[in-house]
Amino acid sequence: xxxxxxxxxxxxxxxxxxxxxxxxxxxxxxxxxxxxxxxxxxxxxxxxxxxxxxxxxxxxxxxxxxxxxxxxxxxxxxxxxxxxxxxxxxxxxxxxxxxxxxxxxxxxxxxxxxxxxxxxxxxxxxxxxxxxxxxxxxxxxxxxxxxxxxxxxxxxxxxxxxxxxxxxxxxxxxxxxxxxxxxxxxxxxxxxxxxxxxxxxxxxxxxxxxxxxxxxxxxxxxxxxxxxxxxxxxxxxxxxxxxxxxxxxxxxxxxxxxxxxxxxxxxxxxxxxxxxxxxxxxxxxxxxxxxxxxxxxxxxxxxxxxxxxxxxxxxxxxxxxxxxxxxxxxxxxxxxxxxxxxxxxxxxxxxxxxxxxxxxxxxxxxxxxxxxxxxxxxxxxxxxxxxxxxxxxxxxxxxxxxxxxxxxxxxxxxxxxxxxxxxxxxxxxxxxxxxxxxxxxxxxxxxxxxxxxxxxxxxxxxxxxxxxxxxxxxxxxxxxxxxxxxxxxxxxxxxxxxxxxxxxxxxxxxxxxxxxxxxxxxxxxxxxxxxxxxxxxxxxxxxxxxxxxxxxxxxxxxxxxxxxxxxxxxxxxxxxxxxxxxxxxxxxxxxxxxxxxxxxxxxxxxxxxxxxxxxxxxxxxxxxxxxxxxx
Numbered sequence: 001x002x003x004x005x006x007x008x009x010x011x012x013x014x015x016x017x018x019x020x021x022x023x024x025x026x027x028x029x030x031x032x033x034x035x036x037x038x039x040x041x042x043x044x045x046x047x048x049x050x051x052x053x054x055x056x057x058x059x060x061x062x063x064x065x066x067x068x069x070x071x072x073x074x075x076x077x078x079x080x081x082x083x084x085x086x087x088x089x090x091x092x093x094x095x096x097x098x099x100x101x102x103x104x105x106x107x108x109x110x111x112x113x114x115x116x117x118x119x120x121x122x123x124x125x126x127x128x129x130x131x132x133x134x135x136x137x138x139x140x141x142x143x144x145x146x147x148x149x150x151x152x153x154x155x156x157x158x159x160x161x162x163x164x165x166x167x168x169x170x171x172x173x174x175x176x177x178x179x180x181x182x183x184x185x186x187x188x189x190x191x192x193x194x195x196x197x198x199x200x201x202x203x204x205x206x207x208x209x210x211x212x213x214x215x216x217x218x219x220x221x222x223x224x225x226x227x228x229x230x231x232x233x234x235x236x237x238x239x240x241x242x243x244x245x246x247x248x249x250x251x252x253x254x255x256x257x258x259x260x261x262x263x264x265x266x267x268x269x270x271x272x273x274x275x276x277x278x279x280x281x282x283x284x285x286x287x288x289x290x291x292x293x294x295x296x297x298x299x300x301x302x303x304x305x306x307x308x309x310x311x312x313x314x315x316x317x318x319x320x321x322x323x324x325x326x327x328x329x330x331x332x333x334x335x336x337x338x339x340x341x342x343x344x345x346x347x348x349x350x351x352x353x354x355x356x357x358x359x360x361x362x363x364x365x366x367x368x369x370x371x372x373x374x375x376x377x378x379x380x381x382x383x384x385x386x387x388x389x390x391x392x393x394x395x396x397x398x399x400x401x402x403x404x405x406x407x408x409x410x411x412x413x414x415x416x417x418x419x420x421x422x423x424x425x426x427x428x429x430x431x432x433x434x435x436x437x438x439x440x441x442x443x444x445x446x447x448x449x450x451x452x453x454x455x456x457x458x459x460x461x462x463x464x465x466x467x468x469x470x471x472x473x474x475x476x477x478x479x480x481x482x483x484x485x486x487x488x489x490x491x492x493x494x495x496x497x498x499x500x501x502x503x504x505x506x507x508x509x510x511x512x513x514x515x516x517x518x519x520x521x522x523x524x525x526x527x528x529x530x531x532x533x534x535x536x537x538x539x540x541x542x543x544x545x546x547x548x549x550x551x552x553x554x555x556x557x558x559x560x561x562x563x564x565x566x567x568x569x570x571x572x573x574x575x576x577x578x579x580x581x582x583x584x585x586x587x588x589x590x591x592x593x594x595x596x597x598x599x600x601x602x603x604x605x606x607x608x609x610x611x612x613x614x615x616x617x618x619x620x621x622x623x624x625x626x627x628x629x630x631x
Contacts, residue, residue, distance in 0.1 A: 001060045001080065002354035004164040004196055007130030008055045008278070014141060014151055016097060016132010019053040021152050023093040024085050025060070026051075029078035035089055038075050047072065048347075053130065056197065056278055057355055063347045066172045070181050073169065077185040080160060090149045091138075098134040104411075106595070108217045111411040112225075112396060115215055118408055119208065119392075119417060126203040126277050129410045162191040166357035168350040196279070203277055204229040204392060210425065212393040214400045215415040220592040222290035224298050225394040226305055228386045232282040233274055234359045237368050239375035241382045242284060244327045246273040248312055248439070249286055249305075252529040255438035257308045259526060263436075265577055266294035266301055268585050279359055284386070291581055295397045299424050302393060307434040309386050315439060316380045322439055327374035329443050333534060336447065336554075338370035340489045388428040391420065445534035447556035450490040458483035494562050496549040498569070504544040507619035511586075512631050513542040515624075518582050520568050531561045538565060544613075579629045590621040 007018040026049070027035040034040075042049055047064030060079070064072045104110040120127045129136070141148045167186065171178055209229065217223075233242050250272035252258045261267035269289035274282045286305055288294070294301060315323045344352075353365055360368040404414040472479035503513035521540050528538060536553030538561060547569070551562050594601070608614045 001076070002166045002358060003058045003060075003160060004056060004166075004358050005159040006054050006056045006058055007128055008125035008199075009155070009159055009197065010125075010128055010130065011151065011155075012128075013144070013146065014132075014148065015129045015136040016101075017137070017148070017152055017155055018058060019130060019132050020093065020097055020137055020148070021156055022051045022053045022058055022060070023096055024089060024152060025079045025083055025156075027089045027093070028084035028086055029075075030082040030084065031078045032075050033084060035084075035086065038072075038079075041068070041072055041075060045072075055126065055130065057358070059351060059355055061347065061351045061354075069169075069171045069173075070185075073181060073185050077189070080162075080165065080186070080189045083156070085149065085153055085156070087149060094134060094138050094148070097132050097137065101131045101133040104131065106218045108219055108221065108396065111218070111408075111413040112215060112223075112394065114411050115213060115408050115413050115415055116227075116392075116394060119211065119213060120203045121201060121205055121208050123201045124199055124203040124281075126281075133410075159194065160190075161194040162186075162189040164194050164196060164358075165189065166354050168354040168357070170346050170350050199278060199280065202229060203281055204283070204390075206389060209390050209392055210388065210420045211417060212395065212420055213415055213417050214404055215394070215396045215413055216398060216401050216404045217396045219595040220398055220588055222292070222295050222397040222399075222588075223395070224288045224290055224294070224301060226286045226288075226302060227275075227283045227392040227394070228390050229392075230274075230282055230284050230382060230385045232276055232278065232280055234279055236375075236378055237360065238371050238373055239378045240330075240372045241375065241378040242274040242282075243372065244330060244374060244379055245284070245312065245382055247330055247533070248326065249308060251440050252525050253440050254526045255436070256440070256526075256529075257305065257437065260304060260434070260436045261288065261294070261301060262581070264297070264300075265291055265581055266297050267291065268581065283392075284382070290397070291584060292399075295395070295399050298393075298395055299421075302391075302424065303427055303431060304434065304437075306386075306388075306428045306431045308437050309383065310431050311433055311437050311439070313380075313383050314433060316376055316383065319439065320376060323379075324374065324376065325442065326440060327379075329446060329533075331372045331374060332446060334370045334372050337535060338367060340450075340491070340554075342487075342489070388420070388425045391428070393420065440530070443530040443534055445531040445536060445557045445560070447490070447534065447554040449556045450554075452488060452490060453483060453485075455485050458485055490555050491553060492555040492558055493550070493552040494558065496562075496566075497546060498549070499546040501545065503542060503546055504613065504615075507615040507623040508627065508631075510542070510544075510615055511620050511623045512627050513547065515579075515583060515586060515627060516572070517542045517547060518586065519574050519579065520565070520572055522578060522582055523572055523574075524565065524568055527564055528561060531557065536561055538562075540565065540569075574629055576629060583624065583627065587621075587624050590617060590624060593617045593621075 005018065007016065010017045026038055028037070032038070039049065041047075042062055042064050045065040045068040047062055047068075049062035051058065051060045062072060062076060114129060117127050117129070137148050167182065169178055169182055173181070230242075233240065236242075249257060250270060252270070258267060258270040261270065267288045267290055270286065272286045275285045276282050288301065290298070356365050356368060364371065400416065404416045406415055406417065407413070408415060468480035468482040470478065471481045502509060504510050517540050531553070534554065534557065536551065536558055538549065538551040541548050549562070549565055551558060551565065604617070608616055
């Protein structure tokens with residue numbers, strides 16, 4: 001069940017109220033007063049439940065063994081008809097909300113997100129703090145004579161209306177049967193004919209752009225995020241201009257923005273795409289993982305980003321055929337992906353569909369994410385929004401420790417905020433095309449053959465068995481093959497294990513193997529990125545017994561990629577500056593290891609204590625400093 005209301009509707013004096021309501025809703029109803037009835041029913045019949053609160057959605061979901069679906073739906077429906085909101089559960093759930101908030105306090109993603117919100121327009125609800133804690137939901141309200149539980153009940157009565165709810169039920173029963181069950185169980189939900197909230201102000205008007213925000217992360221990571229306010233993708237979901245632009249800016253092939261930034265030793269990674277704010281608003285974001293040098297040269301990187309944007313604006317009018325061809329490739333791949341999409345997990349499926357029903361027509365809710373008819377005018381309109389006047393820059397690095405003296409109140413993130421320097425803004429307004437940047441070449445990895453082997457052809461190879469057949473067996477190579485005739489998709493997986501006991505004989509050997517695996521992957525990026533876009537992925541990793549290669553995707557071009565990976569492993573040519581950049585990235589991960597979640601630290605410690613040999617992270621940290629390109 002997706003309710004089209006979230007913490008954007010929180011009262012200003014009760015941050016986290018919608019989230020608190022999400023917690024309280026599960027705990028008893030007039031029909032089923034036992035607070036534990038719902039969870040007991042699910043746990044006894046192989047089920048689970050969860051919920052989340054976002055800016056304008058609150059989503060409740062569960063799964064259960066098929067024979068108990070109707071029973072569970074009857075209990076579930078009552079949460080939206082006559083919940084109890086018992087006083088006995090109030091303090092317990094306030095503590096649960098506070099605990100949830102506490103686990104996020106050291107998570108850089110949550111910290112930087114809230115920091116951005118605090119710099120948005122205070123007249124738009126995006127600026128709010130949505131999680132809540134004991135201070136915002138109990139201590140401060142109590143000091144002001146505010147009854148949080150009563151305010152929560154009023155919030156429920158004001159906003160929880162049937163006309164802004166979307167329900168998705170997946171079961172083994174027939175559609176007619178499921179429909180009847182839903183009508184019987186949910187028809188009593190009150191309908192107050194509430195309107196969907198529309199915000200008449202921008203979260204980032206011109207008074208809140210042209211700013212740079214420097215912050216200090218918990219982990220030793222370095223990130224540059226360049227953002228532009230823009231409309232959400234809801235109204236243009238059939239043309240998807242943001243998909244086309246994100247594909248071009250986020251491309252990693254030859255002539256790409258990332259390729260140039262890597263060559264300058266400024267960046268390791270780059271992603272681009274739309275960050276939703278509401279049904280109407282979004283941010284187009286370019287996020288870059290920086291090197292140490294990249295932190296110092298962040299202004300030069302922003303200039304290069306604008307040079308790539310200038311290239312795209314130029315292409316819309318002067319190289320339209322090439323741009324249309326690239327977008328057509330995306331359309332073709334979206335169609336192929338939808339046609340051969342793997343079956344989704346039911347639990348995740350209903351969560352996504354319920355949310356999407358709020359913005360997409362029911363007849364297109366399955367396909368909305370894949371529909372695409374490229375429109376150059378829509379792309380041009382989006383690119384026109386990317387200007388120095390709408391720019392927001394967020395930079396995170398330990399290097400800002402001495403200048404970041406202001407503290408964000410909810411996550412205690414230290415930061416410095418200031419307007420963009422006039423000299424930088426002037427440069428951005430006058431950028432010219434950069435010769436090193438160009439549009440992607442045609443993608444040769446897009447599959448064109450989707451024929452499947454017949455059962456007879458499979459039996460000819462395997463002898464009719466359903467276990468892997470050994471097709472090569474000699475002193476150096478053993479190869480096994482198992483055809484799939486069950487799922488009937490033109491996809492394949494290739495797994496290679498290159499055995500060598502030398503890779504784990506010492507901490508230095510292990511670190512050297514890890515570096516080599518990363519260097520192979522880094523050297524393959526420009527070649528393999530088009531394959532990734534075309535649904536063919538790979539992973540090169542090192543293990544205690546050697547090196548592993550996993551490649552999977554559409555069968556048509558899969559072997560081309562695997563052959564290139566093998567050639568690169570055999571003949572990898574490593575440049576000095578490339579080695580330095582990849583080594584620095586690995587060192588940074590070792591140095592930041594202690595900031596991982598306790599669960600991960602516990603699993604690592606368990607492995608270190610129970611496995612032999614098992615090198616410790618401190619040994620890796622010491623060993624990596626001595627590894628050279630000659631190693």
